Amino acid sequence: MLMSYREALNQAMREEMRRDSRIFLIGEEVGYYQGAFKVSKGFVEEFGPQRVVDTPITEAGFTGLAVGAAMAGLHPIVELMTMNFAIVALDQIVNNAAKIRYMSGGQLSVPMVIRGPGSAAHQLGAQHSQSLEAWFCHVPGLKVIAPATPHDAKGLLKSAIRDKNPVIFIEAQLLYGTKGDVEDGEYTIPIGVAEVKRAGRDVTIVAYSKMLLLALEAADQLSREGIEVEVIDPRTLKPLDLPTIVASVKKTGRLVIVEEGWRFCGLGAQIAESVYTAAFDYLDAPIQRVTGEEVPMPYSRPLEDAAIPNKARVIEAVKALCSAQ
Amino acid sequence: MIMPSMDRSDVLFLYRQMLLIRRFEEKSAEMYALAKIAGFLHLYIGEEAIAVGAMAALRPDDYAISAYRDHGHCLARGSNPDQVMAELFGKATGLCHGKGGSMHLVDAPRRFMGGYAIVGGHIPLATGLAFATKYQKLDLVTVCFFGEGAIPSGQAHEALNLAALWKLPVIFVCENNRYGMGTPAERAIALYADVAGTARSYGIMAERVDGMDVLAVRDVMRRVVEQARAGQGPFFIEAMTYRFMGHSMSDPAHGHYRTKEEVEEHRNRDPLLLLKQTILSNNLGTDADLLQLEREVGEVVTAAVKFADESPFPIPSELYHDVLAD
Numbered sequence: 001m002l003m004s005y006r007e008a009l010n011q012a013m014r015e016e017m018r019r020d021s022r023i024f025l026i027g028e029e030v031g032y033y034q035g036a037f038k039v040s041k042g043f044v045e046e047f048g049p050q051r052v053v054d055t056p057i058t059e060a061g062f063t064g065l066a067v068g069a070a071m072a073g074l075h076p077i078v079e080l081m082t083m084n085f086a087i088v089a090l091d092q093i094v095n096n097a098a099k100i101r102y103m104s105g106g107q108l109s110v111p112m113v114i115r116g117p118g119s120a121a122h123q124l125g126a127q128h129s130q131s132l133e134a135w136f137c138h139v140p141g142l143k144v145i146a147p148a149t150p151h152d153a154k155g156l157l158k159s160a161i162r163d164k165n166p167v168i169f170i171e172a173q174l175l176y177g178t179k180g181d182v183e184d185g186e187y188t189i190p191i192g193v194a195e196v197k198r199a200g201r202d203v204t205i206v207a208y209s210k211m212l213l214l215a216l217e218a219a220d221q222l223s224r225e226g227i228e229v230e231v232i233d234p235r236t237l238k239p240l241d242l243p244t245i246v247a248s249v250k251k252t253g254r255l256v257i258v259e260e261g262w263r264f265c266g267l268g269a270q271i272a273e274s275v276y277t278a279a280f281d282y283l284d285a286p287i288q289r290v291t292g293e294e295v296p297m298p299y300s301r302p303l304e305d306a307a308i309p310n311k312a313r314v315i316e317a318v319k320a321l322c323s324a325q
Numbered sequence: 326m327i328m329p330s331m332d333r334s335d336v337l338f339l340y341r342q343m344l345l346i347r348r349f350e351e352k353s354a355e356m357y358a359l360a361k362i363a364g365f366l367h368l369y370i371g372e373e374a375i376a377v378g379a380m381a382a383l384r385p386d387d388y389a390i391s392a393y394r395d396h397g398h399c400l401a402r403g404s405n406p407d408q409v410m411a412e413l414f415g416k417a418t419g420l421c422h423g424k425g426g427s428m429h430l431v432d433a434p435r436r437f438m439g440g441y442a443i444v445g446g447h448i449p450l451a452t453g454l455a456f457a458t459k460y461q462k463l464d465l466v467t468v469c470f471f472g473e474g475a476i477p478s479g480q481a482h483e484a485l486n487l488a489a490l491w492k493l494p495v496i497f498v499c500e501n502n503r504y505g506m507g508t509p510a511e512r513a514i515a516l517y518a519d520v521a522g523t524a525r526s527y528g529i530m531a532e533r534v535d536g537m538d539v540l541a542v543r544d545v546m547r548r549v550v551e552q553a554r555a556g557q558g559p560f561f562i563e564a565m566t567y568r569f570m571g572h573s574m575s576d577p578a579h580g581h582y583r584t585k586e587e588v589e590e591h592r593n594r595d596p597l598l599l600l601k602q603t604i605l606s607n608n609l610g611t612d613a614d615l616l617q618l619e620r621e622v623g624e625v626v627t628a629a630v631k632f633a634d635e636s637p638f639p640i641p642s643e644l645y646h647d648v649l650a651d
Binding site: 009024050055058060061062063066067068069070071072073074091092095097100101102103104105106107108109140141143164165212305322 | 388390417420421422423425426428431432433438439441444446447448449450451452454455456457458460462477480483484486487551563646647648649650651
């Protein structure tokens with residue numbers, strides 16, 4: 001069934017909340033406003049304000065409250081209006097949510113989802129246009145998911161909600177309106193399993209979230225020029241499905257990693273290190289990375305465009321690899 | 326005059342609990358000097374009346390949560406001293422299998438939900454525990470202990486606001502021991518003379534209590550716990566106290582930021598001494614009774630050290646265990 005990414009998320013949460021009364025949604029404007037991006041449309045009407053909890057602008061407070069509620073047996077879904085605001089709640093995410101199970105010797109668990117849109121939209125400025133997934137991936141005790149399609153978004157959000165650990169679930173404002181086929185009825189997608197989104201023999205591209213769509217566009221164009229690209233979406237960033245990526249690299253011998261985040265210590269650096277370790281002898285050329293520029297996001301449209309990976313840069317990276325010996 | 330709250334066995338139990346914490350903490354300091362305990366060690370000596378008085382007002386299924394000076398709360402909640410000492414020793418038999426240490430004691434079966442070492446960071450967790458019990462329609466309360474040093478932190482304010490806004494059944498117990506590490510309250514808190522006023526500014530009922538008087542702490546707690554249990558929302562207690570030791574083991578009891586005379590003056594109001602006087606003057610117990618308790622507690626603490634010392638360290642594979650739930 002064709003549906004938008006936004007509707008897929010809405011369905012995932014709705015199905016899970018109908019299934020399990022321990023699940024509640026909490027965040028700014030999630031209730032009567034219907035969600036800042038309308039992801040929770042209709043929720044307060046169906047589940048009531050006890051389970052669809054509007055908060056004041058207090059990310060550390062309500063994220064911490066959700067961690068405490070999870071410790072007491074509830075399953076919170078925290079909606080951050082944007083993932084940028086996770087920075088304000090980072091003490092709760094890193095020091096409490098991620099560590100409480102370990103510090104308590106396994107006595108306590110923190111089953112919760114922290115979700116919201118990451119990455120740039122259009123001209124939202126430096127404080128609302130960040131891709132912080134590498135920060136979360138760095139922390140033991142967290143799982144990190146960044147789906148690109150409505151189908152993956154639904155299946156993975158349901159798995160995230162059922163997981164017994166804190167899961168960071170990164171959406172994207174520019175994905176909310178995109179549409180795709182979503183399987184009818186009840187289904188989940190396992191956390192930690194990548195998917196080959198397009199098969200190819202010449203070059204492997206790893207891309208996630210919004211960047212997957214860019215990679216697929218680039219692959220279409222390259223195909224017309226005779227270069228067959230295999231596009232892999234890890235979907236889950238941590239734990240990373242390295243075997244699927246490595247199997248593809250062993251076939252193509254060439255890898256491009258596309259990410260919107262900053263280059264230095266970005267997620268692509270980790271993926272590259274993992275691939276070098278696992279498949280060095282299979283690589284015909286050094287791994288290429290296409291990343292965001294290392295600047296705070298500028299407001300002006302041409303500058304913003306220049307800061308974010310685009311199709312031309314992805315194509316350029318693929319061609320550079322193909323011409324390398 | 327004997328007040329209604331002075332039941333003999335209750336009062337002797339409070340004395341025993343405070344004495345247990347006192348002797349446990351003294352022994353911990355000794356073990357630190359012997360390098361059996363390492364890292365940070367923050368002793369609760371001087372503040373025992375607060376944890377013991379507060380816990381005496383709770384049901385076993387109520388929640389308690391604390392900051393990093395947490396041995397007293399854990400012991401007062403009824404945790405096994407063997408397991409607490411073993412945790413300080415970093416042993417496999419510790420409450421948290423040696424993963425937590427002094428500042429991160431957790432005893433989930435006793436609903437002691439942990440010690441937390443980022444100042445102010447556990448106060449939102451307390452509101453979450455209270456949110457959960459309200460959501461589950463359980464008549465449970467959550468008690469959250471923290472020092473006055475947490476009061477200027479943003480997370481404390483966010484938590485107070487949410488607790489008041491949503492009328493959560495949480496009792497905030499501010500242990501005002503006058504110093505955040507070496508900084509006196511008057512140099513850290515705008516409302517230093519009325520820390521409870523911080524809570525009142527959010528519409529939370531608040532009062533100050535003599536934190537050296539365990540009966541006073543217990544009685545105010547009994548009252549406000551029942552209020553919270555009955556759905557009247559949060560309460561804030563400012564318990565005036567004093568730590569007799571330094572902030573941690575690296576900090577002498579007196580020196581740079583407070584004088585020996587000041588410490589001695591507060592030691593005159595030692596909570597154990599005050600309760601002992603009450604017990605003797607009200608004929609609730611004899612010197613012999615108290616000596617008997619002293620002997621009992623001494624044996625418990627000695628046994629705890631022996632248990633901890635003889636316990637094994639965690640096996641190497643434990644390193645990777647419990648990072649994630651399966």
